[in-house]
Amino acid sequence: MKIRDVHFLTSSPRPSLFPDHGLPEFAFLGRSNVGKSSLINMLMNRHDLVKTGSRPGMTQTVNFFVLNDAISIADLPGYGYAKVPMEIRKGFLPLIKSYIQKRGNLRLVFFLVDIRRTPDDRERELLSLITRQRIPVVLTVTKSDKVPPGRRRDRLRAIAESLDVDAGALFLTSALKGTGKRELLGLIREFADGERPGP
């Protein structure tokens, strides 16, 4: 898919402020520092669309972008950042959960996992929330370049096992090397053209 234009639309701190444009939407979700901003920038051919390496602030928002005037991209807040006080950290998940439960135009969730980390209970809980809603998920393994090729297979197996899926279901990406770009953009186009499966 050719990226003709991509622009920031709005930042929404609560569901009532999510934009009501009805465009097919693609969400990116993962723990803080998973490489979400870098991946979105890589896919959109931009270095600076989403600020990378930034520490999460105290205000958690869903950031919306519009691609080619036809596709919506939702950047969900990175969860699990240890240095954010617990009281504020607790606020992230309700926002993410209500997004997943209420967003009728959501076509696909890119669920990001760092190749060096094995998902924990919270990630499993979030993933099962998404699959219970029958929203298609792409299990996206980030930063593949951080692990030598000979060790990647073991990491994929460990991640797959912890999420109770087949290792073949994982998509390997690297924002640094551009790995997975064509495949992920292909999925966005395919799911933007299709209908969301009914409940």
Ligand code: GDP
């Ligand atoms: P976010 O918090 O999930 O948005 O993560 P960022 O995109 O800000 O990335 C966190 C850190 O990981 C930054 O220092 C990035 O430069 C680095 N990073 C992200 N993606 C990659 C990747 O594919 N390869 C490598 N080597 N580093 C990456």
